[in-house]
Amino acid sequence: MKYSAAALSLASALLAAPVAAQPAISVHGSGTTNPSKCYWTIMDQMQIQSKNPIRMTYRAVGSSTGQAEFIGDGVLSDNMFGSGDIPLSQEKFDSLAQGSFFHLPVLLGAITFFHSAPVGDQKLNLSACTLSKIFKREITDWNDSEIILANPNLDLPRPAPITVAHRVKGSSSTASITQYLNQACPEEWPEELVGKTIDWDVDTIGCEGSGGMSACIKDIPGTIGYIDMGHGHSEGLAEIELQNAAQKYISTKEAAELGGIMAAAENADLPDTLQGSFANVNLLNQGGSNTWPITAMTYIYVKKDLTFIEDPAAQSLVKAFLRAVYSDDYIPQCEEEFGFVRIGGELREKALAAIETITTSPGAPEWSFEIDTQKNAGQSDYVISKKRKSYSELEQDKLVEMMNKMSFRIDQLEAQNAALMSQETVSATPVSSSPASSKPASSDFMKTSSSTGAFGTFIDEELDEDQQVKTALIMSSVSIALWVVAVLGMIVKYASGSTASKASKPEEMMEAGMN
Numbered sequence: 001m002k003y004s005a006a007a008l009s010l011a012s013a014l015l016a017a018p019v020a021a022q023p024a025i026s027v028h029g030s031g032t033t034n035p036s037k038c039y040w041t042i043m044d045q046m047q048i049q050s051k052n053p054i055r056m057t058y059r060a061v062g063s064s065t066g067q068a069e070f071i072g073d074g075v076l077s078d079n080m081f082g083s084g085d086i087p088l089s090q091e092k093f094d095s096l097a098q099g100s101f102f103h104l105p106v107l108l109g110a111i112t113f114f115h116s117a118p119v120g121d122q123k124l125n126l127s128a129c130t131l132s133k134i135f136k137r138e139i140t141d142w143n144d145s146e147i148i149l150a151n152p153n154l155d156l157p158r159p160a161p162i163t164v165a166h167r168v169k170g171s172s173s174t175a176s177i178t179q180y181l182n183q184a185c186p187e188e189w190p191e192e193l194v195g196k197t198i199d200w201d202v203d204t205i206g207c208e209g210s211g212g213m214s215a216c217i218k219d220i221p222g223t224i225g226y227i228d229m230g231h232g233h234s235e236g237l238a239e240i241e242l243q244n245a246a247q248k249y250i251s252t253k254e255a256a257e258l259g260g261i262m263a264a265a266e267n268a269d270l271p272d273t274l275q276g277s278f279a280n281v282n283l284l285n286q287g288g289s290n291t292w293p294i295t296a297m298t299y300i301y302v303k304k305d306l307t308f309i310e311d312p313a314a315q316s317l318v319k320a321f322l323r324a325v326y327s328d329d330y331i332p333q334c335e336e337e338f339g340f341v342r343i344g345g346e347l348r349e350k351a352l353a354a355i356e357t358i359t360t361s362p363g364a365p366e367w368s369f370e371i372d373t374q375k376n377a378g379q380s381d382y383v384i385s386k387k388r389k390s391y392s393e394l395e396q397d398k399l400v401e402m403m404n405k406m407s408f409r410i411d412q413l414e415a416q417n418a419a420l421m422s423q424e425t426v427s428a429t430p431v432s433s434s435p436a437s438s439k440p441a442s443s444d445f446m447k448t449s450s451s452t453g454a455f456g457t458f459i460d461e462e463l464d465e466d467q468q469v470k471t472a473l474i475m476s477s478v479s480i481a482l483w484v485v486a487v488l489g490m491i492v493k494y495a496s497g498s499t500a501s502k503a504s505k506p507e508e509m510m511e512a513g514m515n
Helices: 005-016 036-049 063-071 090-095 128-135 145-150 172-184 209-219 229-234 252-257 262-267 312-326 332-338 345-356 391-422 440-449 465-503
Strands: 025-031 054-060 081-084 101-115 163-167 205-207 223-228 241-243 295-303 368-370 383-385
Touching (some): 025 063, 036 054, 036 312, 036 383, 101 252, 101 312, 128 163, 223 229, 295 312, 312 368
């Protein structure tokens, strides 16, 4: 068969023409920083697991900004959804058309007090009134009679001064603990000391952010401060056993295990519908024997009608993200990795039912999730499949596993070193200068250059040479292991950054590493 020159020319042009990249379907939200890592994690996974290229972002800019961008001009929002650790005030709620949006409770966080008091492994019980006096600097020593009365078995050095740490900028955690102290002990903590920022006593220290607060408590012995349970426990800080409304001393870990954090939401006076006003919802100091007294609820604000979003596929993708936030296949990692407690029970069912009533444009594709293999259907468009992964994600998982093993080995080596150093030493005999003694040079070297180590240990000059060699070898192994962990950490960080940059380009594979 012969083809005309014109036909061949047209065929060549079509073959040479670049194939247009499929545009990404975009979803963008903004709001509180508190759940940002949880949101980012779920978004990254959805980007990897989608056949269609999708682009999902969340700006961690604070609850107030998230609310302002959600309200927009009163009709059109500046974001596709907002999020905050506080509900919209009554004034903001009234500025929007009645019944036009939902407050979706998605996560619960517990704020608590952590300390570095010299109590060893003993628990430290404190009530709201005692805490009020400590934070007002009326109680300045851990040996105070009021503290000892609640902790009769404490054996403390004298003196044992208390340092009070507080957040330096406006913080929802400051608002929560000051409101709690006022509600639980108004006679000691007046209303004028309630707010995101207050006038602290000059004899206190300011700490910036959650990381700064953790550092203040760890680095300054005898310090007490406040932070969310996730940050505090991840840093290995000691927690106050706080007296709740039932007069029981309890920790956040115990409360979480016994359902006491979710109980704060269940016992609170919530509106009948998620389209109602949450302005007066208060989860602090709720009743119940195991209820945690300082609980904050994180909300997602979303319009009931999403047709203001231009792309119909993005409208329905917002709904898919909201379903994922409540899904047993996604949200548990936010509990395990970031210390949140997910919404459950009747409140969760209300939220899922509300999501299904959200309006999208006619013809908007319905997104679905493939958890177990679904032949053919799982390979369709608009399917988020847990069977899809990125190679970089697998490699990062391997690196994290290696780091965990190295950390475990370091703990073992440190324990061996501590056991060796605690052995009773026997006076060493003078080192002979005869040829039979082959270690005097290395012994002298260890007595001088290895007298201090990375972990504050030392090799006592009275240890015999075998003990010195063993200690030096252990310390060297720990040092090498730390270098390996540091290098692995840099690789994981680089891999995460690399995949994140790829995720910003719709024409490439939508891969994103875990934040």
